[in-house]
Amino acid sequence: NAPFADARIDAGGIVEMMKLTDGTEIVPLLVLDCSGSSARIASRTAPAFEDWSAWLPCDRTHTQRLSATGAPPPYTQVDGQGSGWTATWPLGGADVRLTCAAGGEGTPFRAGRRVEAWRGNCIALGAAAGLIEPLHPTALTVLLRSLAQLIQLWPAERRAPVEAKAFNRFTANAMTGARNFVIAQKAAGRGVGAFGDEPGDTMLPDVVEAKRTLFAARGRLPMFDDEPFEEEDWAAMFDAMGQVPRRYDARADALPLATIQQHFADHRARIIAQVRALPPYAHAMAELAAA
Incomplete structure (x- = not known):
C-alpha cells in the first residue's frame, strides 16, 4: 500500500520493476498508469505527445464553490467569456463554477493525447492518456470505453505488440472524436456569440469540416470509427448552436x-x-x- 517511487524501464517501454517508497519491489505483468496528467510512468514509456492547443488554446482550469441563489436549475449553464468559458452547475446545496481559460490563474493542463497510450507493458488511462477541455464529460466516456477495449485485449504476457496496436488505434479514434466534438461546438458557437476570441485563421480538422458542411447542406452527419458521441449528439449540438440546414433530407419526401x-x-x-x-x-x- 506504499506510494510509487520509481521504475526500471527498458528501451522498448517494458516496466521491468517498480519500487515503492517502503522499499518494496514489484515485477509487473502489466502497468495501468492512472496517475492523471503527470503520467508518472507512461510519460517515460511513451513520451510522444500530440498537441491540440492550436484548436483548443485553453490551458488553465479554476474551480469555485459559490452560495446557491434560488432553486437549482436541472442543467449546467455554460457561458463564453474572453479567452475561455465558465460552466456553473448545482451540487450539494451550492453552485460549482468551473472556469477554463488561456492563461491566468488556475491548474495548468495541456490539450492533447499521448501518441501511444499502450507501449511496452504500460497502458495510460484517463488523463494520463490525454486531456481535452472539460466542456463535456468526455473523459469518463472515453475512459469507460478504453477499459472495455482493454478487457477484450488483455495480454497473456508482457510484450503484446498486436494488442497494443489495436488499443492505440481505438484510443486515438476515441480521443480525437471527443476533441472534434468540442472544437465543432466552439466553432459553431462563434457564429451565435457563445464562444469567442479564438484564432480565426486556424483551419478546422477535416472531420469537423466534413460534419459541419454536410449538416449545413442537408442535416446529415458522417460518422467515423470509435467516436464517443452519437449522430444524435452532433445533431442536437449543431441545432442548439443555431446551425440550420439549408434544405431537408430528400428522403422526407417519401x-x-x-x-x-x-x-x-x-x-x-x-x-x-x-x-x-x-x-x-x-x-x-x-x-x-x-x-
Missing part, C-alpha cells in the same frame, strides 16, 4: 407532410406530459440526498 407534422406533434405532446408528471428538480434532489 411521407406526406401532414403525416410528418402529426408525428412530431404527438411526440411533443408525450414529452410535455412526461415532464409535467415529474417532481421539481430541487425536490427530487432533496429526496435523493435524504435517502
Whole structure:
C-alpha cells in the first residue's frame, strides 16, 4: 500500500520493476498508469505527445464553490467569456463554477493525447492518456470505453505488440472524436456569440469540416470509427448552436407532410406530459440526498 517511487524501464517501454517508497519491489505483468496528467510512468514509456492547443488554446482550469441563489436549475449553464468559458452547475446545496481559460490563474493542463497510450507493458488511462477541455464529460466516456477495449485485449504476457496496436488505434479514434466534438461546438458557437476570441485563421480538422458542411447542406452527419458521441449528439449540438440546414433530407419526401407534422406533434405532446408528471428538480434532489 506504499506510494510509487520509481521504475526500471527498458528501451522498448517494458516496466521491468517498480519500487515503492517502503522499499518494496514489484515485477509487473502489466502497468495501468492512472496517475492523471503527470503520467508518472507512461510519460517515460511513451513520451510522444500530440498537441491540440492550436484548436483548443485553453490551458488553465479554476474551480469555485459559490452560495446557491434560488432553486437549482436541472442543467449546467455554460457561458463564453474572453479567452475561455465558465460552466456553473448545482451540487450539494451550492453552485460549482468551473472556469477554463488561456492563461491566468488556475491548474495548468495541456490539450492533447499521448501518441501511444499502450507501449511496452504500460497502458495510460484517463488523463494520463490525454486531456481535452472539460466542456463535456468526455473523459469518463472515453475512459469507460478504453477499459472495455482493454478487457477484450488483455495480454497473456508482457510484450503484446498486436494488442497494443489495436488499443492505440481505438484510443486515438476515441480521443480525437471527443476533441472534434468540442472544437465543432466552439466553432459553431462563434457564429451565435457563445464562444469567442479564438484564432480565426486556424483551419478546422477535416472531420469537423466534413460534419459541419454536410449538416449545413442537408442535416446529415458522417460518422467515423470509435467516436464517443452519437449522430444524435452532433445533431442536437449543431441545432442548439443555431446551425440550420439549408434544405431537408430528400428522403422526407417519401411521407406526406401532414403525416410528418402529426408525428412530431404527438411526440411533443408525450414529452410535455412526461415532464409535467415529474417532481421539481430541487425536490427530487432533496429526496435523493435524504435517502
